[in-house]
Amino acid sequence: MATARAKAGDAPHPSAPIAAKLRMRYAKRGRARFSSHRDVARTMEWTLRRAGVPVALSQGFSPHPKLSWLGAAPTGAASEAEYLEIGVTEELDPAVVAREVDAALPDGLAVVEVVRAGPGAIADRIDASRWVIDTPGVPDERLRPAIETFLAATEVTVERLTKNGPRPLDVRSAVAELGLTLTRTDEPEDADREDRARAATCGRLMTVVRHTTPAARPDDVCSALRAVAGLEFPEPVRATRWAQGRLDERGELVDPLAADRAAPTA
Amino acid sequence: MVESVFESLEPLLPRVKKPVQYVGGERNAGTKPWDSVPVHWALCYPDAYEVGLPNQGLMILYEVLNERADALAERTYAVWPDLAALMREHGVPQFTVDGHRPVGAFDVLGVSFATELGYTNLLSILDLAGIPLHAADRDTSHPLVLAGGHAAFNPEPIADFVDIVALGDGEEVVGEITEVVEATRGCSRREVLERLAAVPGVYVPGLYDVSYGDDGAIAAVTPTSEAAPARVHKRTTSDLDDWPYPKQPLVPMAETVHERMSVEIFRGCTRGCRFCQAGMITRPVRERSPQGVGEMVEQGLKTSGYHEVGLLSLSSADHSGIGEIAKGLADRYEGTGTGLSLPSTRVDAFNVTLAEELTRSGRRSGLTFAPEGGSERLRKVINKMVSEDELIATVGTAYEHGWRQVKLYFMCGLPTETDEDVLQIATMAHGVIRAGRKAAGRGDVRATVSIGAFVPKPHTPFQWAAQADPDVVDARLRKLREAINSDRGLGRNIGLRYHDGQPSLIEGLLSRGDRRVGRVIERAWRDGQEFDGWSEHFSFERWVAAADAELTDVDLAWFTTRERDQDETLPWDHLDSGLDRGWLWDDWQDALHAEEQDDCRWTPCFDCGVCPTMGTEIQMAPPGSVPLSITPVGDRTSTPVRNPAFAADRGA
CATH class of the missing domain: 3.30.70.580 (Pseudouridine synthase I, catalytic domain, N-terminal subdomain)
Structure with missing residues (x-):
């Protein structure tokens, strides 16, 4: 042994x-x-x-x-x-x-x-995300009234499929900011005319979403627009998270690494 | 110039499961400009990406071909039904994951068949690629559809669907095929095929005519062209140290079935297990040197970042230098979070010693032994010699050395098998638990018994055997379960894993079928059959219905549960794996009399025929060790890779 x-x-x-x-x-x-x-x-x-x-x-x-x-x-x-x-x-x-x-x-x-x-946990410095969402087939003109309806509502609940089955999710309370954004940085330069025509029909949303549980995702924001304003998205939307951080009183996201950069090096 | 289809594929991806498997971009993958080379290969593994990506054969050929100045190679895998439906709806063809180029634009579509269960997926892939299913309907505007891999040693069931077949090792033949494809540009399809038929190891099914006798068996296989040889011999790659592939293993973002750096430490096997097609068709044994293994591991870890190394072969503990290899690698990577493993089917104390060396700084969860047959008599039939006492003693050693779980592999439905043979698996498993409890000094030791249904394969001594009926196999396994649980105290520590016997019968049809089985495959596929290796996609009823509808003189049972005579022409008799047919028959007769055969690495040659036929010889590695050491003791970190960029920080 x-x-x-x-x-x-x-x-x-x-x-x-x-x-x-x-x-x-x-x-x-x-x-x-x-x-x-x-x-x-x-x-x-x-x-x-x-x-x-x-x-x-x-x-x-x-x-x-x-x-x-x-x-x-x-x-x-x-x-x-x-x-x-x-x-x-x-x-x-x-x-x-x-x-x-x-x-x-x-x-x-x-x-x-x-x-x-530096000192402190990074998780404590993040409570919201800024997303940009491209909506192929849904131009800005159609997004605008839906956004207005959404912002005017006090609650917009969608169903979200979680591990424990469908759960209601109030997207309105999670959304701190929702609007159109005009920056178009990813249009292919050599796109042919058809692509450009498609880009003209593609809207672009910007939203700041608080990290709730379950988290409201970009898809949920679009579902909420569908729920509140009947907006249909014929093609899958393309979302990009541009920033995460703590939402300050002015509605800005504070860079979570700023505190580490400022910390004295050991 | 051939354009990428990614633009039209991309909008479909958010709508399918695990879209990352279709986007490519693996570390160490790459694309060459289309017009930079004359010959374009699409390499295909006809199963899902998660299974196909880690396939070593495909990875080796991908690198070998892309290193050539005259060729490029891209990869394509089977597409799951959710995406396939969307692709059909939106007119997106079968694509490669590298350049997302349409497969139909390539010169060669090389398909690697590790198993016959990929045949229906071949048809899905051809169909999605817009390539005519039948080779006879193709012209020079279509790729040459090439089958390779172990299943290609009997390609007759897919003879109608493929243009060419490569027998044996692929490293060299792919280059020769490339040269013929370039040289025959502008020639007719027939001329191209005839030129390819002259390449050693290349079989062109369309250049042979098969006739059948009144008894349903094959009467003759006749070449219909001067260019087609009467027999086609397999290819053998000699000196593995000259072929250190893959040098840069592909590292996918998607989850796959084997996430590790694999090094083939030798090829071939002469243990002589009579059920084992791989061991028969890959002879002789050719070992990679310990130095060669060491260099591949070092290079592979550097380029992949994997934290596990698999030392692959058909029976890795049999490498003549395995002790040195295991010790050398364990020393070198100690403390770096690098796991080492080797698949082994041996059942002896040496196996435990090796496993102990390899896992000395890592997890010791389970150890696998493969007695394959339940009774001593049956183990003599299959030539897998290990006594029950040896097995119990070996497993006891494993428990003693800290393992808490062993896996035992067996087969059911072997030739001459009776209920009694299978029930002895229960006796053995009980003995293992008893010995384990004693050795470990605790009650919580576990054993898992895994059972596969035996499928007789071409080019083995069992190629003449009757396959067991699925009902017989299922009944024996039910009895075995009862026997294991007859002693509740022992049975609760034993897990039993098996699949029902029906899929194996279809695998048997596809394994030993002839050209008439092609119609069955096509019918089953047209009725919706694909992904045969996945139980949720496999339909036995669909296959049986297809066989009933398409087979006339003969039937499913004729191909599967029927024993063959010595003089029957087998569908693969004109394809030469080097094994002497007379020797195979004698070995089959020996099996029936439970007589064993030794291993020619340690005993004199027993004339299986491979070496003289193929002009090859056993290649044992010269004695040597894995060079040390890149990780000086005392400077251990989690990484086996030394990056000089960080040297300054170390104050060196």
Whole structure:
């Protein structure tokens, strides 16, 4: 009988402890928007290893990298503002980590910024998202009256399918801001005439949504417009999260990494 | 110039399940400009992306072809019915995931058949691609449809649907096919096919005529062209160290069935398990050197970032240098969060020692043993020699060394099998739990018994055998369940996993079928059959109805549950895996008398015929070890990759 064998729970070769925490803002663009949160998480773990970032591992027989994820954009939605916290075993230059990880990511995923974590939890600095939603087949003129009806309502409830079955969701109370936005930055320059004609029929919404439970997603905002104003969306909408942060009293989103940038370096 | 169809595909993607599987963009994938090369390959695994993406064969050929200056290769997989319906509605053709180019625009559509259950998906893919289903209806504007992989050793059931078949290892033949395709540009389809028939290992079914006798069996297979050889021999890649592929494993964003860096440590197997087609058709054994393995692992982890390495082969513990490989890799990656695993079917203490080495800094959850047959007599029939005492002792060692769970693999429906043989699986499982409790000193040890229904395969000694009727298999498995649970105290620690026998009967039809089975496949597909490997899509009734409708002189039972005579011409007799037919028959007779056959790696040659026929030889790796060490002890981090960009931060 072997008695000196390791038992479940005590790892025979513990990895080094966390020396620093890094916070990463990354983007999910183009075709990568079809990835789910699990897809992105797996991809990021492998990418960090490819890039040689010394991520700390949990103890035990099945070590996992010390990564903390903040609420991820849903499958099908793009984002310029996703956040991740990484425990590393060495002090590293955040700018070098940003560069090396960005180079190792597959197309469609990109590092926007990496900072060294200051005091406080990043989760406490995020309570809302700003989304831009393209609505192919529904031009701005048709969106405008629907938005007005929606904003005038005190409650707009849609049904959301959750793990525990359908649940009612009051989208109106979650929406802090909803309007049209005129910025069109992603129109293909070499699009042929037909594409341009299609773009002319494509409206663009901007909305700031508070993080409720369950979270109101861009799709829910569109469902709410359908519910309140009978607006039909003939094609799937394309949503992009432009920012996350804390909604201040002026209705602006405060950059969640601002406090880390301002923190004195250790 | 061939345009991407992504623009028209993209609006469909939000409406389907797991859309990420259709967008490509895997790390280490790439596209070449269409006009930069003369020959364009679409490589296809005819199952869902999650199954096809990790396929090693496809990944190897993808890299080998893309390294050539005269070719590009892109990948395509089976499309699930939800997207397929939308594609038909919106006129989007079958596409590659790399460039989203229409598959119909390529010169060659190479389809890798690991199993016959991909045949109906082939038809779906051809149909979605706008390629005529029948090779006879194609002209030079269509791709050459090429079948490869293990199932292609009897391609007769799909002979009407494919233009060419490649037998054996693909690394070299794809280059030769590329050259012929380029050289025959402008020639008629017939001329192209005749030129391809001259490439060793390439079989062109359309250049042969098959006639049948009054008894329903094949009377003759006759070449209809001077260019078609009477026999086609398989290809064999020698010296695996010259073929270190995949060098840059594809890393998908989508979830797949194998998320790890795989290194093939040897190819071929001479254990001689009589049910095992892979072991028969891939002879002889060719080992990769420990150094070669070490370099592939290092390179693969660097380019993939995977945290698991699989050391693949048909029986990985049999590599002559496996001890050195296991120790070397375990030392090198200790503390880096890198898991090491090897599939092994051996049932001996060495297997436990190896597994212990590989998992010394990782999880020790389950260990797998494959006795395959329940009784000692049956194990002699299938040539899988292990005694019950050995198995119990081995499993005891595993429990002693910290494992809490073992998996035991068996087959049901083997030749000569009786109820009694199968019921002995219960006796064995009970013994395993008893020994496990004693060795572990605790009651919570577990064993899972997994059972697959046996399907006789071409080019094996069991190619003449009668397949067991699904009702017989199902009845035996019911009795086995009762026997396992007859002792409740032991039975509650034993899990039993099996599938019902019906799909195996259809697999049997497709495995040993001849050209007449093609009509059955087409009918079943027209009636809606596809994704045969997925129980929720498989319909036994649909297959039986298709067989009843399309087979006239012979029937489903004739192809499956009927034992063949020695002199019957088998549909694949003109396709040469190197195995001597006389030797196979003798081995079949030995099986019926429960006589065993040794392994030619350790005993003298027993004249299976492969080496002299193919001009090959056993290649054992020279003694050596995995070079150390990229991770100095004391500087352990979670990553096996050293990035010099971070060196400055280390104050080095």
